[in-house]
Amino acid sequence: MAHEILIDNGRASMMYVGEVPWHGLGTRxxxxxxxxxxxxxxxxxxxxEKKLLIAVGGTVMQPTGKYAVVRKDLWDRKRDQFGxxxxxxxxxxxxxxxxxxxxxxxxxxxxxxxxxxxxYHTAGALGQGERIxxxxxxxxxxxxxxxxxxxxxxxxxxxHDGKSAVQIKFTPIRVVCNNTLTLALRQGPATVWVxxxxxxxxxxxxxxxxxxxxxxxxxxxxxxxxKMAEVKMDKxxxxxxxxxxxxxxxxxxxxxxxxxxEKHREWAEYFFEKGKGNxxxxxxxxxxxxxxxxxxxxxxxxxxxxxxxxxxxxNSLWFGEGYQIKARAFRVAADLIPAW
Numbered sequence: 001m002a003h004e005i006l007i008d009n010g011r012a013s014m015m016y017v018g019e020v021p022w023h024g025l026g027t028r029x030x031x032x033x034x035x036x037x038x039x040x041x042x043x044x045x046x047x048x049e050k051k052l053l054i055a056v057g058g059t060v061m062q063p064t065g066k067y068a069v070v071r072k073d074l075w076d077r078k079r080d081q082f083g084x085x086x087x088x089x090x091x092x093x094x095x096x097x098x099x100x101x102x103x104x105x106x107x108x109x110x111x112x113x114x115x116x117x118x119x120y121h122t123a124g125a126l127g128q129g130e131r132i133x134x135x136x137x138x139x140x141x142x143x144x145x146x147x148x149x150x151x152x153x154x155x156x157x158x159x160h161d162g163k164s165a166v167q168i169k170f171t172p173i174r175v176v177c178n179n180t181l182t183l184a185l186r187q188g189p190a191t192v193w194v195x196x197x198x199x200x201x202x203x204x205x206x207x208x209x210x211x212x213x214x215x216x217x218x219x220x221x222x223x224x225x226x227k228m229a230e231v232k233m234d235k236x237x238x239x240x241x242x243x244x245x246x247x248x249x250x251x252x253x254x255x256x257x258x259x260x261x262e263k264h265r266e267w268a269e270y271f272f273e274k275g276k277g278n279x280x281x282x283x284x285x286x287x288x289x290x291x292x293x294x295x296x297x298x299x300x301x302x303x304x305x306x307x308x309x310x311x312x313x314x315n316s317l318w319f320g321e322g323y324q325i326k327a328r329a330f331r332v333a334a335d336l337i338p339a340w
Contacts, residue, residue, distance in 0.1 A: 014124035015041035026124065035110040035120070042123040044102045044132060047072045048160050050093065067093050069160050071129060090130040091161030098200045100166060102132055105158040108194075108204050109134055112168065112214065113154060121153070126315065130161040133318070135171065142172060142222045145229045145282030149175040152218055155182065155318060166194040170217050171318075176277035179295040181330070182323050224334050228288035231340045233272075241290055242268050244332045245325065264297070271296045287333055287340070294329040298322045 014026030015038055027041040039045050050067035074087035100108075106123075118136035125132045138152040153171040157164075172181040194203055233241070246264040249257035272278060272293030283289050299317060316322040 013043040013129065014122070015043075015120075016122045017119065018121065026122075035106040038120045038123045038134065039103055039106050042125070044106075044123070044125060046074075046129075047101050047103075048090065048099045049075070050097070050099065051075070053092070065095060067095070067097070069093055069097075069099060069162065088128040090128065091159075091163060093162035093196075096198055097162055097196050098198050099160065100158055100194075100196060100200060100204075102158070104204075105132065105156065105166060106134065108166070109136065109154075109156045109168075112156075113138070118154065131157060131159045131315075133157040138218075141175075142218070142225060144225045144288060145280065145286075148229075148277060148280060148283055148288075150181065150225065151175060154214070157319065162196070165196065169318075170214075170221060172221060174277065174292060174295070176280075177275065177292070177296055177300075179292060179299050180317055180326075181295055182318055182326060224330070224337070225288060227337045228291055228333055229282055229286050231287035231337060233285055233287055233290055237287075237340065238269060238272060238290055239265070241287070241332060241336065242294075245294055245329045267297045267301060268294045271301070287336070291329055291333045295326050298325050 015029060016026050017029050027043075029037065029041055048069050049072045051070055053064045053066045053068055055062055055064045069090040069092075070085070070087055071090075075085050078086045113136055118138055121135050121137050123132070123134040134156045136154050136156075138154065141152060142150040144150060150172045153173055155169045155171045156167070157169075158166045169182050173179065174181060194200060197203075242265040245268070246261045248261060251257070268290075270293075272290050275289070275293050275296045278284060278289040278292060283292075299322070317326075
């Protein structure tokens, strides 16, 4: 199976608790992990540092004001035949960029989830280690229409390439079909951002005090899910909803894009009717079923494993186009509830 999970010294930079993940890689922990256990099991107990880039012109060498972000252990250990460092460069950054070490990111997450009260389900690194991520399960769950269970998760990601800040997202997972409902809230931030600047540690402390939004955020999510289950859908409403989730292309002459959007709508409509759990009493024929028709299509059909590597699928579902579609599906549904 194709994958791009970081392999370091023969070990996959990945840990998990419970069922084997999609790619079959990583270290399995047979009990809930603490942050310290997770970092060791996921093979992420290394640090990054900045190295000044030098411009060479003829015999003149001068600082560029730019820095390469590298793994400290590999910089010291891996050398080419001439004795020069031979390790991957995660990204090029400026002087103000302050790395957040993996251990610091994990410890930050520990404090967010009430001093380790969550269960660390998966953690790992993608690519050459430029992005790390942690998924933790909160103790309780959301019940929609009485029996439709949605477990509460928090997703943390941190990058060492200078392209994104530390992010923490709400990620409910619908148990019946394993749909990941990573989403944006209508009010307030759905993601906590911590930029890599010189005052990053002060900002992390501030973030700890303000993360009461986790409780409030999940209260809003649960309320929205419950209201979706109260909205009955007919053919006209379903088509209107899906057309806003998968809109027509801006270029009206782009027939290929228009056909692609219609294909997405048809698949989402199929999963509205045939999706796992959508035949339950209180779910069938509702806006909640329509929303989950979109998420099931995006997670399990839109990017089949045969055409896309596992880490690219994961990036899309949590951080890229797949995430954007699911966030839009939630936003559109929330906007339509008062009118319907």
